[in-house]
Amino acid sequence: MPVELDHPAVTAYLSRLEVVAAGLPPWRREELLAAIRGHLREALADTAADDEAGVRSVLDRLGTPEEIVAAEDGAAPYGPPPPSYEVVEGRPAPGVAAGSPWGAGEVLAVVALIAGTFLLPVVGPLVGLVLAWASPRWTTREKWVATALTALPLVLLIVIVGLVLIPLAGGSTSGGSVSVPVPAPAAP
Amino acid sequence: MLRMDPGAARQVLPQLRRGALEYCVMALLGRRPSYGFDLVRELSVADGLLTSEGTIYPLLSRLRREGLVTTSWQESDAGPPRRYYALTTDGRLALERFVDDWVRFRDGVDRVLGLTPAPVRAPRNAERSP
Numbered sequence: 470m471p472v473e474l475d476h477p478a479v480t481a482y483l484s485r486l487e488v489v490a491a492g493l494p495p496w497r498r499e500e501l502l503a504a505i506r507g508h509l510r511e512a513l514a515d516t517a518a519d520d521e522a523g524v525r526s527v528l529d530r531l532g533t534p535e536e537i538v539a540a541e542d543g544a545a546p547y548g549p550p551p552p553s554y555e556v557v558e559g560r561p562a563p564g565v566a567a568g569s570p571w572g573a574g575e576v577l578a579v580v581a582l583i584a585g586t587f588l589l590p591v592v593g594p595l596v597g598l599v600l601a602w603a604s605p606r607w608t609t610r611e612k613w614v615a616t617a618l619t620a621l622p623l624v625l626l627i628v629i630v631g632l633v634l635i636p637l638a639g640g641s642t643s644g645g646s647v648s649v650p651v652p653a654p655a656a657p
Numbered sequence: 658m659l660r661m662d663p664g665a666a667r668q669v670l671p672q673l674r675r676g677a678l679e680y681c682v683m684a685l686l687g688r689r690p691s692y693g694f695d696l697v698r699e700l701s702v703a704d705g706l707l708t709s710e711g712t713i714y715p716l717l718s719r720l721r722r723e724g725l726v727t728t729s730w731q732e733s734d735a736g737p738p739r740r741y742y743a744l745t746t747d748g749r750l751a752l753e754r755f756v757d758d759w760v761r762f763r764d765g766v767d768r769v770l771g772l773t774p775a776p777v778r779a780p781r782n783a784e785r786s787p
Contacts, residue, residue, distance in 0.1 A: 497718065504693055504714040510736060511694040512710075532709020540712035542719065 472513040478524050479509060486534035493541060496550035505537070575604050582619060594619050670705060678706055679716055680755040683748050686726060690743035693717065717742055725751055 472479070486505060490498045508531065516523040531537075578600035585593015601607065601615045678700075685691060685699050693714060700707045707713060720726045725748035730738045744752070767773040 500718065501714055504717075504740070505711055507737070507739065508694050508697070508711065508714070514735070530709075531711040536709045537711040537715065540709075540715040542715070547722065 472516045472518050472520070472524055474506060474509060474513075476513075476518070476524055478521075478528060479513070482528050482531075482534070483509075486537065489534040489538045490541075493538070494547045494550075497541070497547055500550075501537070501541070505531070572604070572606055574600055575606055578604065578615075582615065671708075674706055674708070677759075679720060680752060680759070681706060682713065682716060683720070683725065683744055683752045683755075686742055686744040687749060687752055690729075690741045692731075692739040692741050694739075696742075720748070724748075 474480070474483070483502070483506065487498075487502060490501055493501065509527065512527045512531070513524065516527060578597050581593050581597030581600060583597075585597055587593075589596075598616055598619055602612050604612070607615075681700060681703065682696060685696055691699070696717075697707065697710045697713055700713070717726065717728075721728055721742070725745055726742045727745055728740050728742050731741050733739050764773065
């Protein structure tokens with residue numbers, strides 16, 4: 470039986486590493502912990518569960534959590550997580566590494582959304598939205614953002630027209646109705 | 658008093674190691690893409706190069722942030738997928754530069770230390786012939 474990561478010495482090591490690495494950016498801390506877990510899984514694969522000396526030797530060779538975290542240096546700024554970080558550990562992401570968000574359909578969608586607004590006012594943006602929603606490369610959230618941004622001018626226009634026209638229309642009818650009924654009750 | 662000398666001599670090694678290790682990692686990745694634990698195994702043939710195996714992961718992360726290596730996940734026949742590292746074009750250029758620097762540096766130090774028998778590196782050291 471090989472040693473599992475729930476061996477007491479291993480869990481103690483990992484939780485100490487977690488504490489020592491607390492100062493790293495969260496994505497980098499997760500990545501480091503995943504790397505060390507993966508390393509231990511490989512290194513302990515040939516160690517028997519009752520081989521305490523073997524477990525200790527694997528952990529000794531790994532170095533202390535302090536040594537490992539000290540090797541994280543600021544010479545290269547961490548910045549945002551690299552794109553491949555979005556890959557969950559234990560699950561290869563098909564196409565993420567090669568995944569550009571731009572294909573022919575996506576380019577057409579943007580052209581239709583922007584140029585279509587001027588060339589073919591209502592139809593252009595609608596075609597753009599259909600193309601955008603058909604894209605396998607964009608996330609649902611990105612598609613909603615595109616839809617909202619496309620619809621925003623229209624919604625604003627309706628609101629503004631409503632705000633301007635309703636008081637005008639209401640003002641003229643109420644103004645008319647005031648002058649007309651007033652003499653009516655006075656007649657009898 | 659006597660104990661001070663060997664101690665001071667040993668201090669040099671970590672510095673040399675720190676400078677050379679990342680290029681040794683890049684050299685291994687230049688031959689073929691590899692994953693962390695495999696690199697650790699391959700580096701263990703050079704005694705004392707990687708004293709704390711876990712420090713290779715911060716190193717790999719930095720090389721990636723500097724654009725010298727890229728990573729991808731690949732299925733393994735045993736257990737979960739592994740993060741593989743591969744050398745980029747920038748990494749290859751950096752490695753080539755280091756190899757040039759290293760050869761010059763090593764030859765120079767060897768000569769000063771009196772370790773190089775003159776004929777061994779004769780082509781580069783024409784000035785040594787007289």
